Amino acid sequence: MNSEHAVLGAILRSNSVYRDAAQLVTGADFTNPHLGAVFDGMGQVIARGDTVDPVTIELHFPEWGVSSAQISAADPWTWMDAAVIPQVAPRAAAVVARNAVRRNATEALKVALHDLADTGNDPADVVERMQRSLVREHREELETATLQQILQTPDEEDWVIPNLLERKDRLILTGHEGLGKTTLVRQLLILPAAGIHPFTFQRIEPVTALVIDAENTAKQWMRATRWMVKQALRTTSTDPSPNVHMALSGRLNILDPVTLGDIHRLIDRHHPGVVFLGPLYRLALQMNTDEQIAPVIAALDSIRDRGVALIIEAHAGHALGAGGVRDVRPRGSSALLGWPEFGYGIRKDTESGDPGLFDLVAWRGARESRDWPEQLRRGNWELGDWPWLPAEVWS
Known part of the structure; x- marks a missing residue:
């Protein structure tokens, strides 16, 4: 015994x-x-x-x-x-x-x-x-707490990016291959790191970012972002590159306690306001069913619960929606659809006939009202534009 x-x-x-x-x-x-x-x-x-x-x-x-x-x-x-x-x-x-x-x-x-x-x-x-x-x-x-105590909770936004992302917000950004969702993610990281709002381009407090990239290499990041960093430096005199801490891991498994612990350790070390993690399909081996995605969501929540805004890149599904338009919801378990505070997908505009116009489609009803643009247009870096411009800014 x-x-x-x-x-x-x-x-x-x-x-x-x-x-x-x-x-x-x-x-x-x-x-x-x-x-x-x-x-x-x-x-x-x-x-x-x-x-x-x-x-x-x-x-x-x-x-x-x-x-x-x-x-x-x-x-x-x-x-x-x-x-x-x-x-x-x-x-x-x-x-x-x-x-x-x-x-x-x-x-x-x-x-x-x-x-x-x-x-x-x-x-x-x-x-x-x-x-x-x-x-x-x-x-x-x-x-437990009484409703009276809950009503005394300070009603103050804890912005990472003003009117866009608060600490503990979760954003999944989707799109089909080649449309530029990875570039949009980088804009959401590098501009705030330089003290620039990623859509209004107004000055904000510089934001520290942590990147856990399970797909792209250092050389790919260097080639894709060096001009953006130089332009940000010219605009604000603030170099964003020291504020973006990067772990370019290749495929990883966030269900491995050691790997998840390493991510927590990096957050504790660098104190980022925003964490990028992705792409989603390279974070675990199986995520097609609710049973498979549940522990992945729990692991992601443990990251978000450390007081960061969490941005995740995911591939859109192959299904066609109403009118034969490709769906922008993320591939895999339907449990993902209700998990984030914000879910947006990039899709070519099919109504205006303008080939340079893209819709930023909300595939998940936002839990709070924020200033996400409804349409985007690719900028011309040779003219000093940022990679993505809200349509109303461009016009």
Whole structure:
């Protein structure tokens, strides 16, 4: 018998103590992953208002991904023997948590020693990775506030780009290949970094940007942006390039905890107002179903929750909308459609007959009114234009 058995046995004796244990541990803290799966599964059953007991628990094993070969029907009864009374749950869970910390620390030190032996590694980075791996997630209880308290919340905009993006806003920008959505993204980053509003071109406070580009190379960025940087410098005497921090990673997997932790670390290091991440299809392997996209959205929200405006580039789908016009909604799961505060797509204008006019289509109803232009026109850099001009500015 051990503390892991005692935690499970206490819950079987009284489902109400699960909450006390869950404040201290998750299934990932269990040495035996099958017991950890049972612990998490018990929580799912209890959360939906059902009861878990030693008689019927085996019926849930397939749902939890465990089998009778891994956990026999007799085991739940032996777990209860390890917990004479339900009240042992928090004490036993505390032991499980301590053992998990000891186990994780041993593994982290082993990895750190291996990495330090490689002279190609920066010792400071090795230590920082080790520290991150040792931090246990802080679990907070749900708390309530009265509507009276909510109404006292300061009603002040926390602008990154005035009248366009606030901190914690999420924007997905879509378009079909070759229309210039990547160029528009760069305009949304480089101009604010120089203290220029990307659409009105008025002076604003310079914005720090972080770019996590999973597709384009340093040479591609250099060739595409150097003239924009020079023009911004001539316009404001502010060089935007030191304000744009870039990680050109190639394809990455933000579902990997180490990768996601690296992104969080970069945000904490550079304190950006806006973070660009994309293109979307290169951030995870599978994003076609709601089940596949859910953890991706959770990872993206963890980035946004660090107080940044988040811009994501995505490819538009291949479907045709009303009148045979190509849809600009993002490819993949429909769950993406309701996630961002703002969803816009670039599409050639089909009504005016003007080949130089493009629509900026809102494929997601904006949650708040902002000054996004409805139509854009490509600028002429030889004439000193920016890459994209709102149609009303151009005219």
